[in-house]
Amino acid sequence: MPRKDINLLPQDLKEQKKSEKIKKSLGNLSLLSLVVVGLITFASSAYLVRVKLTEATFKKDIVKTEGEIKDLLLIEKEARRLESKINVVADVKESRSRYSLLLEALAKAVPGDVGITSLATFGASRVSVSGLSQSYLSLSRFITSALDPILGGKVFSSVDITAASLDEVTGKIRFSLVLYLRDGGIK
Amino acid sequence: MNFSLLGYKEIILENAKVILGLGLSLGLLLLVFLPTISALPGSISKRNEQEKILGLLEEKSKKINSLLSLSQTIKTDVTLVDKALPSKDEVPSLMTQIQAIATESGVTLKALQFGGISKMPEKIYKKIILQAVLEGGYANILKDLVNLEKTSRIINVDSVSFDSRKGEGVLSVSLGLVSFFLESGESEFDPLAPINLNLSDKGVTQIIDFIKTLKIYEPQVSSIEVGRGNPFE
Numbered sequence: 001m002p003r004k005d006i007n008l009l010p011q012d013l014k015e016q017k018k019s020e021k022i023k024k025s026l027g028n029l030s031l032l033s034l035v036v037v038g039l040i041t042f043a044s045s046a047y048l049v050r051v052k053l054t055e056a057t058f059k060k061d062i063v064k065t066e067g068e069i070k071d072l073l074l075i076e077k078e079a080r081r082l083e084s085k086i087n088v089v090a091d092v093k094e095s096r097s098r099y100s101l102l103l104e105a106l107a108k109a110v111p112g113d114v115g116i117t118s119l120a121t122f123g124a125s126r127v128s129v130s131g132l133s134q135s136y137l138s139l140s141r142f143i144t145s146a147l148d149p150i151l152g153g154k155v156f157s158s159v160d161i162t163a164a165s166l167d168e169v170t171g172k173i174r175f176s177l178v179l180y181l182r183d184g185g186i187k
Numbered sequence: 188m189n190f191s192l193l194g195y196k197e198i199i200l201e202n203a204k205v206i207l208g209l210g211l212s213l214g215l216l217l218l219v220f221l222p223t224i225s226a227l228p229g230s231i232s233k234r235n236e237q238e239k240i241l242g243l244l245e246e247k248s249k250k251i252n253s254l255l256s257l258s259q260t261i262k263t264d265v266t267l268v269d270k271a272l273p274s275k276d277e278v279p280s281l282m283t284q285i286q287a288i289a290t291e292s293g294v295t296l297k298a299l300q301f302g303g304i305s306k307m308p309e310k311i312y313k314k315i316i317l318q319a320v321l322e323g324g325y326a327n328i329l330k331d332l333v334n335l336e337k338t339s340r341i342i343n344v345d346s347v348s349f350d351s352r353k354g355e356g357v358l359s360v361s362l363g364l365v366s367f368f369l370e371s372g373e374s375e376f377d378p379l380a381p382i383n384l385n386l387s388d389k390g391v392t393q394i395i396d397f398i399k400t401l402k403i404y405e406p407q408v409s410s411i412e413v414g415r416g417n418p419f420e
Contacts (some may be wrong), residue, residue: 023202030208037212041220048223051230058237065244069378072251074384079254080263081371083384085268086394087371088312089341091213092272093397100332107325119349 109152130176292331294323339403
């Protein structure tokens with residue numbers, strides 16, 4: 001049968017030892033916290049200093065580069081002026097309509113017995129035309145040739161007859177029609 | 188009272204290591220770490236901004252240096268493009284040009300009206316609006332239109348209206364004309380904006396070649412002296 005151990009240490013000594021052990025642990029913990037906080041503080045401060053130093057280097061380089069560019073200001077202005085003007089000319093050229101092409105297409109499409117008396121454009125999408133024709137057949141020929149790819153078809157896409165009536169005095173057909181222009185037809 | 192003070196002193200002395208360690212940690216945290224951490228994002232963003240500016244400036248410097256050898260070509264092209272698109276409205280010169288074109292085309296310029304200057308919406312340039320009334324034969328009117336399309340100062344025909352009721356083959360034509368100009372302010376450009384000019388670019392060479400094909404109409408400057416004794420004479 002095992003003998004039971006008898007604790008010979010007094011109770012107050014036991015508590016004192018326990019308290020010293022706690023104090024020692026707390027001391028070590030506080031030292032550890034100081035080391036950890038010290039390390040992260042050092043790291044963050046070092047990083048901040050590095051960022052600030054880099055920023056200062058960039059600032060110095062910016063001043064240097066600006067100085068270099070300043071010496072070439074004239075060529076910069078000329079280049080920018082040329083660039084912006086070329087862009088505007090390209091834009092204007094793109095938007096321009098060449099009405100000489102419209103007249104040439106119209107001249108090709110009008111038969112010998114049809115005469116145009118007035119013409120008015122409405123933007124670059126349609127043209128209103130009025131005139132006199134010898135007959136309804138001539139008017140029909142005019143419309144057909146206006147849409148013929150060899151004659152006026154490169155410019156005109158469709159035709160709407162707005163009026164066509166017989167002039168009793170002259171015996172001619174007085175007509176007015178709208179010619180629709182192709183997209184980019186007079187560019 | 189004295190007893191309790193002595194008691195605290197004893198406790199402090201006994202736990203000096205712990206208190207010192209924690210106090211220093213807290214001090215470092217509050218006085219160094221927290222201000223550093225709070226300053227870091229601002230400093231990083233400032234540094235990044237400076238880096239971006241430097242990058243743009245270096246790119247610009249590189250571009251300008253590459254254009255340096257082409258400075259003579261740029262100057263010539265600027266002079267050429269200035270004729271097509273001046274920096275000022277130059278309305279009298281424009282109207283003189285339209286008059287010269289009409290004379291050269293063999294049409295009579297019955298009226299030429301200045302309709303004002305307006306800013307193009309969402310564009311950097313301005314347009315000059317004009318209305319011209321011409322009279323002449325069909326061939327001459329057609330020639331006038333072709334000449335307007337080929338004049339060195341760019342003129343766009345905006346609207347056309349013909350009337351042949353005058354008889355004897357004479358047409359009366361009303362033309363809506365538009366010309367353009369681009370004011371070039373000395374300090375208008377953003378110094379950080381990149382220069383995209385590439386003189387060997389197909390689009391650029393096409394525009395330069397197009398301008399080279401245009402016909403120059405130089406207005407004659409009057410040499411008559413200014414100032415009269417009696418302006419009603």
